[in-house]
Amino acid sequence: MTDSGLRCPSCGHLSSDVRLSIPDETPRINKLLTSNDRPTQSEERHFQHFVVQGESEIQYLETRMAQVRGLFNNLKTELERATEAVKEYKSMLNPVRRLPFEILREIFLYGAGMRMEAGSHFASSSHSMDVASPPWVYGRVCSSWKEVTVRTPLLWTRIKVV
Secondary structure (H helix, E strand, O other): OOOOOOEOOOOOOEOOOOOOOOOOOOHHHHHHHOOOOOOOHHHHHHHHHHHHHHHHHHHHHHHHHHHHHHHHHHHHHHHHHHHHHHHHHHHHOOHHHHOOHHHHHHHHHHHOOOOOOHHHHHHHOOOOOOOOOOOHHHHOOOHHHHHHHHOOHHHHOOOOOO
16 A cells, blocks of 8 residues: 555654545535525535534644644754754864964964054054953953963053053
């Protein structure tokens, strides 16, 4: 036996399962829907049977949708957790983490203006106690960067008094 739909691996539901056959509209159904005419006894029995089946199908579909929503929410949570974990692991692989002390020191010295004339540096900087400028900012990034700033006295040799 071949399935023409997709079967759910969790519950076995087949996507091609048709539980309620909704008939096409006929001229007679259209007439009954657009008038106040009474259906025949045979039509009435058929409609009552359809309503019972339809209400059962609606309940079934609502239950299935709740299950699918639950599965979707679980998958969404798993996706968010996996995405966050991958992001964290990627950050641990950042190449900056592999820079040797000496290279970081040179980068910090350059960024703090220590590799240019004092006049040029002071023209573009605020005062030397500004905690939003180098070397203060470098030392707040992480403990290893703080160690570089503390162990690089040249970073602390220029003072600008305003």
